[in-house]
Structure formats: structure tokens, C-alpha cells
Amino acid sequence: MIETLRRRPGLQAALLIFPAASFLVVFFLMPLFIVVAYSFLERGKYGGVVWSFTLENLQRAVDPLYFNTFLRSARIAGLTTVICLLIGYPLAYLIATQSDRRRNFLLLALMIPFWSNFLVRTYAWLTLLRTNTGLINVTLMGLGLIREPLPLFGNDFAIILGLVYGWLPDMVLPLYAALSRLDPSLLEAASDLYAPGRRVFTRVVWPLTLPGVAAGSILVFIPSLGAFITPALLGGGKSLMIGNVINNQFLAAHDWPFGSALSTIMIGLMLLATLAYFRLVRRRG
Amino acid sequence: MSASYAVELVSVTKRFGEVVAVRDMTLRIPDGEFFSLLGPSGCGKTTTLRMIGGFEMPSRGEIFIGGEPQGYRPPYQRPVNTVFQSYALFPHMTVYENVAFGLEMRGVSREDIRRRVAEALDMVRLAGMERRRPSQLSGGQQQRVALARALINRPKVLLLDEPLGALDLKLRKAMQLELKQLQHRVGITFVYVTHDQEEALTMSDRIAVMNHGLVLQVGTAEEIYEHPNCRFVADFIGETNFLHGTIAGRRQGALEVTLDVGGTVLAQAGQDIGRGQPVTLAVRPERVRLSPGLPGGEVNALSGTVEDVVYTGVATTYWVALGQGERLMVRQQNEQIGAGPVAERGEKVTVSWPVDAASVFAQASEAQAQAAPEAGA
Amino acid sequence: MSSSPSAPEAKQRPPHRDLRGALRAHLGGMLLSSHAVLLYIFLYLPIVVLVVFSFNDSRFLAKWGGATFRWYGELAGDTQVAYALWNSLFIAVLSTFISTVIGTLAAMAMERYRFHGQLAMDALLYLPIIIPDIAMAIMLLIWFNLSGVGFTPWKVELFGLRLAVPYSVIIGHVSFNISFVAIVVRARLADMDRALEEAAQDLYANSWQTFRRVLLPMMMPGIVAGALLAFTLSMDDFVITFFTSGAGFNTLTVYVFGLVKKGVTPKINAISTLMVVFSLALVGLARLLQKGGEGAPVDVDLF
Numbered sequence: 001m002i003e004t005l006r007r008r009p010g011l012q013a014a015l016l017i018f019p020a021a022s023f024l025v026v027f028f029l030m031p032l033f034i035v036v037a038y039s040f041l042e043r044g045k046y047g048g049v050v051w052s053f054t055l056e057n058l059q060r061a062v063d064p065l066y067f068n069t070f071l072r073s074a075r076i077a078g079l080t081t082v083i084c085l086l087i088g089y090p091l092a093y094l095i096a097t098q099s100d101r102r103r104n105f106l107l108l109a110l111m112i113p114f115w116s117n118f119l120v121r122t123y124a125w126l127t128l129l130r131t132n133t134g135l136i137n138v139t140l141m142g143l144g145l146i147r148e149p150l151p152l153f154g155n156d157f158a159i160i161l162g163l164v165y166g167w168l169p170d171m172v173l174p175l176y177a178a179l180s181r182l183d184p185s186l187l188e189a190a191s192d193l194y195a196p197g198r199r200v201f202t203r204v205v206w207p208l209t210l211p212g213v214a215a216g217s218i219l220v221f222i223p224s225l226g227a228f229i230t231p232a233l234l235g236g237g238k239s240l241m242i243g244n245v246i247n248n249q250f251l252a253a254h255d256w257p258f259g260s261a262l263s264t265i266m267i268g269l270m271l272l273a274t275l276a277y278f279r280l281v282r283r284r285g
Numbered sequence: 286m287s288a289s290y291a292v293e294l295v296s297v298t299k300r301f302g303e304v305v306a307v308r309d310m311t312l313r314i315p316d317g318e319f320f321s322l323l324g325p326s327g328c329g330k331t332t333t334l335r336m337i338g339g340f341e342m343p344s345r346g347e348i349f350i351g352g353e354p355q356g357y358r359p360p361y362q363r364p365v366n367t368v369f370q371s372y373a374l375f376p377h378m379t380v381y382e383n384v385a386f387g388l389e390m391r392g393v394s395r396e397d398i399r400r401r402v403a404e405a406l407d408m409v410r411l412a413g414m415e416r417r418r419p420s421q422l423s424g425g426q427q428q429r430v431a432l433a434r435a436l437i438n439r440p441k442v443l444l445l446d447e448p449l450g451a452l453d454l455k456l457r458k459a460m461q462l463e464l465k466q467l468q469h470r471v472g473i474t475f476v477y478v479t480h481d482q483e484e485a486l487t488m489s490d491r492i493a494v495m496n497h498g499l500v501l502q503v504g505t506a507e508e509i510y511e512h513p514n515c516r517f518v519a520d521f522i523g524e525t526n527f528l529h530g531t532i533a534g535r536r537q538g539a540l541e542v543t544l545d546v547g548g549t550v551l552a553q554a555g556q557d558i559g560r561g562q563p564v565t566l567a568v569r570p571e572r573v574r575l576s577p578g579l580p581g582g583e584v585n586a587l588s589g590t591v592e593d594v595v596y597t598g599v600a601t602t603y604w605v606a607l608g609q610g611e612r613l614m615v616r617q618q619n620e621q622i623g624a625g626p627v628a629e630r631g632e633k634v635t636v637s638w639p640v641d642a643a644s645v646f647a648q649a650s651e652a653q654a655q656a657a658p659e660a661g662a
Numbered sequence: 663m664s665s666s667p668s669a670p671e672a673k674q675r676p677p678h679r680d681l682r683g684a685l686r687a688h689l690g691g692m693l694l695s696s697h698a699v700l701l702y703i704f705l706y707l708p709i710v711v712l713v714v715f716s717f718n719d720s721r722f723l724a725k726w727g728g729a730t731f732r733w734y735g736e737l738a739g740d741t742q743v744a745y746a747l748w749n750s751l752f753i754a755v756l757s758t759f760i761s762t763v764i765g766t767l768a769a770m771a772m773e774r775y776r777f778h779g780q781l782a783m784d785a786l787l788y789l790p791i792i793i794p795d796i797a798m799a800i801m802l803l804i805w806f807n808l809s810g811v812g813f814t815p816w817k818v819e820l821f822g823l824r825l826a827v828p829y830s831v832i833i834g835h836v837s838f839n840i841s842f843v844a845i846v847v848r849a850r851l852a853d854m855d856r857a858l859e860e861a862a863q864d865l866y867a868n869s870w871q872t873f874r875r876v877l878l879p880m881m882m883p884g885i886v887a888g889a890l891l892a893f894t895l896s897m898d899d900f901v902i903t904f905f906t907s908g909a910g911f912n913t914l915t916v917y918v919f920g921l922v923k924k925g926v927t928p929k930i931n932a933i934s935t936l937m938v939v940f941s942l943a944l945v946g947l948a949r950l951l952q953k954g955g956e957g958a959p960v961d962v963d964l965f
Binding site: 017023025028093116168222256266271274 | 695804837
């Protein structure tokens with residue numbers, strides 16, 4: 001039998017991939033299809049579904065009431081991504097230009113908060129931001145710098161802050177990877193060809209690190225769009241994102257088909273964003 | 286299938302999907318020979334080596350090692366060892382563990398392993414390096430560890446895949462000699478893959494020149510250099526002038542060729558080529574003689590104009606225009622200091638060469654020459 | 663470079679412009695450094711505050727009432743916390759082990775072979791990473807509900823605690839962790855010279871010996887990194903655990919989420935602090951395992 005295995009690499013590959021393939025088909029792919037299928041079913045009386053086809057759920061999902069939540073979520077995720085890029089790029093640049101020892105230290109320092117529990121990190125911000133009892137407002141009012149508490153909590157600002165805090169390393173790492181792969185002689189060549197510093201950046205550094213920018217953006221945008229914990233905690237129950245609406249459909253409203261429809265749309269958006277990323281990367285070789 | 290051949294390939298073909306990497310190859314390498322597979326990248330030389338090693342299986346044909354057919358035997362059941370292009374030293378093992386690996390896998394006793402590793406490291410002058418890691422060694426040292434790791438198993442055949450490619454020129458030259466001496470000492474058959482013609486000429490007992498998956502010519506360094514059997518071999522090995530012409534007939538056992546640039550020359554007849562056929566004539570630049578003035582009726586003499594003179598240390602190279610866009614490269618040894626060039630730029634000169642210095646290949650039959658290579662000892 | 667004598671005249675600038683350039687470069691460097699300092703403060707400040715206030719001897723977070731260990735003392739006697747902790751560890755260890763084995767095998771298949779359906783398999787391995795956990799959570803919820811299996815608990819006794827962990831939670835964690843392990847191990851494999859395996863075979867090692875003596879030791883840093891990532895993600899997860907467990911089942915994260923929903927207390931700070939310390943210890947351990955703490959903390963080739 002071992003003899004047969006040796007002669008047939010196809011069989012070896014099949015045996016190696018079988019556990020992952022079967023597990024993911026049963027516990028990922030089939031659930032995915034079921035959710036898509038549920039989007040087209042009618043709601044049952046006490047939760048669950050009635051097995052008859054309808055487009056009502058998808059129609060409801062694009063109703064302004066819910067569609068606005070999608071738009072808001074996309075705006076929050078987009079802003080989060082842009083902010084992460086704006087503050088992450090200079091940091092990645094700095095890290096990439098350090099000596100090996102310092103660069104490893106800085107990377108480690110960047111990763112340590114990232115490795116700690118996401119909920120805990122979000123909770124930490126909750127204690128800082130809360131309107132009346134948050135540490136920032138209490139301190140500022142105690143110092144007499146402000147009279148009224150600042151609106152730091154229960155709004156988009158708090159959510160974006162929490163998301164930026166949560167996903168910044170996901171932006172910095174691919175940027176750092178792209179920057180550290182840059183051949184320094186390219187920058188020298190650009191300077192040698194009369195490009196001033198600013199133009200070296202816009203004409204050489206930026207285009208060459210664009211794949212890193214795309215990778216970082218996708219890594220921040222996707223989890224931000226699907227965020228649940230951050231809006232649940234920092235949105236203060238008022239400022240909701242699509243993840244919370246889906247959550248409510250299952251836990252409060254017991255409307256599984258509609259929750260499925262919202263999820264299907266969300267997954268579709270993620271796939272589109274990812275495909276756009278791969279197209280960009282492939283075009284740039 | 287006589288057992289005096291270390292390696293024997295019989296009608297071996299290797300396909301990768303649509304691509305034919307090696308085409309109907311038959312090759313016999315006697316015991317104790319230093320044999321090189323030479324050719325440009327993608328010619329099939331490495332695939333051939335990998336098939337002997339068992340890393341690829343032939344699509345057709347059979348490979349014999351020491352007279353035994355190898356069939357689908359995996360590498361670990363073949364009496365050959367390989368020195369890889371990247372050396373492939375195990376980075377997580379010490380030099381000692383690397384060299385001992387093969388013996389350990391074959392269940393050799395601990396004491397024997399210790400003794401033989403010491404011998405092997407002695408042989409490649411690395412005694413005392415046992416506990417180093419590959420990453421702590423220089424390129425040349427890594428290469429010697431790779432050699433020791435392969436040779437310690439006393440294989441019937443040692444396969445070497447461009448083992449000197451990663452070394453700088455000086456070290457490469459030194460290692461060429463060292464490898465050659467090592468091979469004499471251990472008496473093992475070496476099959477050596479390289480794209481460097483100079484390296485092949487320097488080291489090998491015999492060379493197989495390959496292109497597009499075919500063996501074009503097999504022979505000693507001198508045979509291949511002096512008597513190439515096709516245009517590709519003449520072009521790939523050393524530098525060559527090519528002149529075009531037509532066969533005018535036979536004279537004194539040689540072929541008479543009328544050149545396109547005018548004039549008639551004699552050349553040795555490697556193949557039988559019929560009258561009126563278009564041919565290519567190959568002449569090595571160092572076999573051409575250059576003298577001032579017009580030809581005085583000697584054989585194989587043409588007149589031309591010096592276009593350029595380049596001094597390169599041991600020799601001076603002249604570019605001589607023969608008309609109709611054909612140029613001839615002539616190389617003359619600089620035997621005396623201060624002798625100066627034989628001719629200046631723009632000067633009219635005569636170029637000539639002995640009859641046996643030129644090879645003739647039929648232009649049309651070049652494809653046929655490739656399809657029917659003269660393979661074998 | 664610009665000072666080379668052959669440089670065209672256009673490049674030779676008057677000295678004051680060079681000074682200005684140097685000043686600007688210096689200023690730029692300072693800006694860059696202060697930007698980085700601020701960012702690192704931003705990253706660490708909340709965690710520092712969190713830790714400090716876990717020692718606060720006051721029910722109200724915003725008022726400092728002196729230092730105390732009393733919240734930690736309370737935790738020690740809290741059986742709910744103990745159950746949540748052991749549930750978390752049980753799930754994390756088990757799902758990490760399963761997904762590391764499955765993910766490593768998949769990485770080997772993807773990196774060392776060419777087979778039919780490889781592209782589809784690639785997509786299938788990437789999808790669980792792309793899809794947000796809330797979507798994955800409801801996918802699994804519906805699936806387990808529909809198939810009627812999975813919610814039955816696995817009963818084990820650990821250190822005198824009777825745990826009842828639903829299979830569905832473990833399955834859920836494995837299904838998102840396989841992909842992460844596979845990708846990390848695959849990046850490691852891609853860096854490995856294939857000639858190393860051929861060299862082992864050439865030196866009489868059969869397939870098993872080649873795997874055991876060469877491939878596995880060389881993959882090990884990748885496997886450790888992948889397992890660590892899986893473990894962290896499993897400990898970190900709230901949404902999927904919450905949806906696939908049914909009511910009343912707590913992991914540490916689910917438990918803390920419940921507490922936070924009720925209000926902010928120093929006790930939560932104490933649990934959180936312990937969780938941060940735990941993940942710090944884990945990262946430290948991993949770096950000790952890998953090359954004695956040398957080398958880059960992240961594998962750049964992953965991106």
C-alpha cells in the first residue's frame with residue numbers, strides 16, 4: 001500500500017487535503033449555502049423558517065431603514081480604513097527604516113496589544129470614553145478644562161476610535177512588509193534622476209507599496225464592516241452597525257430569514273472587496 | 286547491458302505535460318569517468334541528472350546504474366548521491382549531522398559513522414568544523430560539506446548539479462581543480478551538469494552537449510572543440526566565425542566550398558554533403574592567420590579590410606570585413622612585448638587557415654543532424 | 663552621489679538650499695518619531711489604565727480610592743469565573759490541537775503538490791478568514807439547529823470542575839482556525855528549499871524519515887506560530903462561541919461580555935488584567951520557543 005502511495009503523488013495530496021477539505025465543506029461551505037438559502041425563505045411563527053420561496057427578505061434589506069445601516073457601516077469602516085492608512089503609513093515607514101534590533105522591538109511593541117483579547121481592549125476604551133463616568137471626561141472636568149462632558153461615547157467617533165485601535169496593526173504590518181521589500185537603490189536612482197524627496201515618494205515609493213496599501217486596507221475594512229463587539233460596547237446601544245442588526249434579528253426579533261438575508265448581503269460585499277483587492281494586486285504583478 | 290557502464294540511459298524521454306524536456310536520449314557513461322552534461326538553461330541537462338538520481342521518473346525508456354535497471358526506484362533506493370546546486374544542507378543540523386545523515390539512514394553503527402565522518406571531513410579539509418551550522422560556513426565550505434555528505438556514502442555515481450554556480454570566479458577555478466583531483470582519488474564516476482563550457486572543457490573526460498532536450502554531440506573536450514558536428518555545438522563551445530557558401534565539389538579528400546563573399550576554400554568533410562548544397566563553414570578565430578597585403582595564391586586565403594583592433598592581454602583580436610556584411614574574427618597571440626598589431630584599422634589584409642581548421646555543416650540538414658545525434662561511447 | 667564630479671550642473675545646489683534640505687530632513691525625522699511615540703502611547707495607554715484601575719479600592723472606576731488586591735481576591739473564590747476560564751482553556755487547547763494538525767496537513771498539500779481543484783481549495787481556505795465572525799456565527803447557528811447535532815455537551819471533569827462543553831463550539835473554533843494555521847505554515851513551507859527534501863531522499867531517507875527528520879523540524883516554527891495564533895483567536899472569540907453554545911454557557915470572553923453589559927466594575931478590570939498578562943506570557947513563551955527569542959516577531963512574508 002505504501003508502494004502505491006509513493007508512486008501516486010495525487011493520492012498523497014488527496015490524503016493530506018482530505019481532513020481540511022471535508023471539515024470545511026461540512027462546517028463552513030454547507031452552512032454558507034444554508035444561510036444564502038434561508039434568505040429566500042419565509043419566517044416561521046416562533047423563530048425558524050417556513051420552507052417557501054420569497055424575495056421579501058432581500059427587498060426589506062434594501063429598504064432605506066436597513067439600507068442606511070449598511071451605508072453607515074460602510075462609511076464607518078471606510079473612515080476607519082483611511083485613518084488607519086494615514087496614521088499607519090508613517091509608522092510603517094519609520095519602522096522599516098530602523099536597524100534590525102530596533103525594528104524588531106518596534107514590531108513586537110506593535111503586536112503585544114494586538115495579541116491581547118479584543119473584548120478586553122474594547123472594554124479598556126469604554127472605561128476611558130464613557131460620557132459621565134469615563135476617565136477622560138472626569139479628569140478634564142476635574143482639572144476645570146471643560147464644563148460639560150465631551151461627546152466621546154455612544155457615537156460614530158467612539159466606534160471609529162475603537163476600530164482604529166483594534167485593527168491598526170493589520171494595516172501597519174502589510175505596509176511595513178511592502179516598505180521593507182523596497183530596494184533602496186530605487187530611491188537612490190530616483191534622487192539621482194533629479195527627483196526631490198516629495199516626488200521620490202509619489203512616483204516611486206507609493207506606487208511600489210500600493211499592494212501593501214491594498215492588503216492593509218482590506219484587512220482593516222472587512223472586520224470593521226462586520227464589527228459587532230465595538231459598536232455593541234462603544235456605540236452605547238444607540239449607534240449600531242450591520243453586525244448588531246444581524247445579531248438582533250437572531251436573538252431578539254427571531255427573524256432568521258431576514259437575518260440571513262442581511263448576512264448574505266454582507267458576505268457579498270466582503271467578497272466584492274476581496275476580489276477588487278486581488279484584481280489590483282494581479283494587475284500590478 | 287554490460288556492467289562496465291556506471292550509467293546507461295536507453296531511449297529515455299521525459300515529458301512535463303506538453304513540454305518534452307528530454308527526447309529519446311541514449312547515453313553510456315563508463316565506470317570512473319568524469320562526464321559532463323553541457324548546454325544552455327532549459328536544454329534538459331538538469332532533468333537528465335534528476336532522472337538518474339530518481340527525483341524524476343522517465344516518461345519512456347530505461348535507466349541503468351551499474352548495469353541494473355532502476356525502474357521507478359525512489360532516490361533512497363539508488364546507489365547514487367547528489368550534490369545540489371543550492372547544496373541543500375539541512376540548516377537545523379550541524380556539519381557532523383549533515384555528513385552523517387546518509388549513513389545513519391542506512392543503519393551504519395555509531396562508531397563507524399564517527400570514523401567515516403572524520404575521514405570524509407578530512408578529505409574535504411573541514412576537520413574541526415563538525416559542530417558548526419551550515420549558516421556559519423562560507424560558500425566554499427558549504428560546498429565541501431555537500432561533497433563530503435554525498436561521497437561518504439561511497440555511491441556508484443556522484444551527480445553534481447552546477448555545484449560551483451554560486452561561487453565567485455577565483456574560488457570556482459580553485460574548486461574545479463580540487464573536484465577533478467578528488468574524482469581521481471576516489472575513482473567514483475562523476476556526472477556533472479553545467480552551462481559553463483569552459484568549466485566542462487577543463488574538468489571532463491567526456492562531454493555531452495545538449496540543446497532542446499537532445500544530445501547533439503558526445504566526445505572529449507578536444508573532439509568537441511575541434512570537430513563540432515553541428516552549428517549549435519560550434520557556436521556554443523568557444524568562439525567561432527561562420528561563413529556561408531555552397532558546395533562546389535570535392536578535391537583531395539576535402540570539400541570545396543564557394544563562399545558567398547567570393548573565393549573558394551577547402552574544408553574537412555565531416556558529413557557527406559552533395560554538390561550545390563548551401564552550407565555553413567565554421568572557423569575558430571585563433572586558427573586564422575592574418576598577414577598584411579593581398580593573397581598570393583595560397584589555399585584558403587581571402588582578402589579583407591581591418592575594421593577594428595582590440596587588445597585583450599594574451600591576444601589581440603582583429604575584426605576583418607570580407608564584404609557583403611560578413612566579418613571574420615581573428616585572434617593572434619601576443620608572443621612578444623611591444624610587437625604591436627600586425628595590421629592597423631583600415632588596412633587591407635589577407636586571412637587564411639589550414640584545411641583541417643574549418644568544419645562544414647549543411648544548412649538544410651541541421652535539423653536532421655539534431656534528430657540523429659551521434660550518441661554513445 | 664550628487665557630489666560626484668561628473669554630475670550635471672543642475673544638481674549642484676547652492677549651500678543654503680542644502681542646509682534647508684538637511685533641516686527639513688531633520689524636522690521630518692523628528693515629526694516621524696514623535697508621530698510614532700504618540701501612536702505607541704495611544705496603543706498602550708488604555709491597557710495601562712485598565713491595569714492600574716484593577717487595583718482601585720473603589721466601586722466606581724473614575725475615582726481612585728487607594729490600592730487594593732481585593733478584586734483579585736474576589737476572583738479567586740468565584741466559581742463562575744473558574745468555570746468560564748476552564749471552558750475557555752478546554753476549547754482553546756482542543757480546537758488548537760485539531761486545527762493545527764488539519765491545517766498543517768492542508769498546508770503541505772497546497773504547497774508541495776499540484777492537484778485538481780487546488781484553486782477551489784485555496785478559495786475555501788481563504789473564505790473563513792474573509793467572512794466576518796458575525797456571519798460565520800449565524801451560519802453555524804443555523805447549521806447546528808437544522809442538523810440537530812452539536813449542541814449536546816461534552817462532559818468532562820477537570821480539577822474537580824464538571825465542564826459541559828457543546829461540541830458545536832469546538833467545531834466552530836476549529837472551522838475558523840484551520841485556515842489561519844494553514845496560511846502560516848504554508849508561508850513557512852514556501853520559504854523552504856525543496857532540494858532539502860530531495861537531499862534527504864538522496865541520502866537514503868524514506869518518505870517517513872524525510873518528513874520526521876527534515877520537513878517537520880523545518881516546519882516547526884511555522885507550526886508553533888500557527889498554533890499560537892489559533893490559540894489566541896480561540897481565547898479571543900466572543901461572537902462564534904456565543905451563537906454556537908446556547909444560553910448559559912460561558913467562556914471567559916462571553917462571561918466578561920455579560921459583565922460589561924451590566925456595568926463597569928474594577929472586577930472586570932482585574933479579569934482583563936489577568937487576560938492581558940496571560941497573552942503576554944504566551945507571546946513570551948512563543949518567542950522563547952522560536953530561535954531563543956531572536957528574529958522578527960512577525961513573518962513579513964505572510965502579507
